[in-house]
Amino acid sequence: MKYLYSKKIAILIAISFVFILWGIISYRSFNHNQSPQILSLSYRIINQYPHSINSYTQGLFFDGDILYESTGSPDYLLQTQSVLGSLDLKTGNIYIKAELDRDIYFGEGSTILNNKIYQLTYKNQKGFVYDAKTFEQIQTFEFESREGWGLTNDGTNLIMSDGTNRLIYLSPENFKVIKTLEVKRGNIAQNSLNELEYIQGFVYANIYQTNQIVKINPDNGEIIGVLDLSDIVSQTREKDPNIAQLNGIAYKASTNTVFITGKLWPQVYEIQLKE
């Protein structure tokens, strides 16, 4: 009798154990399903244009239908300049509107907001503001990040990257930090956010040293889509083995297309995004 009683308890414990285990597994899978789904974004190439192989691209944006680029100037690449200029997509020439002294500054990301063009520098913790019509330098500003990388805007604030997983929103008037967004891929911090573009309510960012552009939800920093441009990168490398990283996204509103290029690339690609 006593033996039978112990056996019943053992069975009861075993059943409870199974239920607890089932509960844990269900809970974990439920939590897993709660993390955002990351879509693979697809695209098609609409057009290709020439681009100067001396342009070490750090910023790319449209003012109306005119494409602008800002470039950097690594010491070991003597042919490079830190300039801001418009691109002639027929020839690949860059018409220089402003140039920084490369002995002092390394030009980084740029963007246009309310008729002013803003440009970051890499390690001087300093940015420049130009009149978008005359390209006269009208102001300089300082920022807290140790390094300046990409720059875009959401129509109200400047949004900069600094090589970490942070997007920093700055007031275009007094350059105070409005908010900081921690960008995550699933639960993991996404570092090396580089050139940026704000497209229809989302922030797109090149990830340095990769062939990926990520689509970020600006409400919570979650990556919700990944655009893998490995095919475009290898196609470009076949044309010119000396190209450096993919870096440069510019949205052309009039055609709803996106222009993509990279450092020292011989080509600019016009692509259409599909989900």
Ligand SMILES: [Ca+2]
């Ligand atoms: Ca851009």
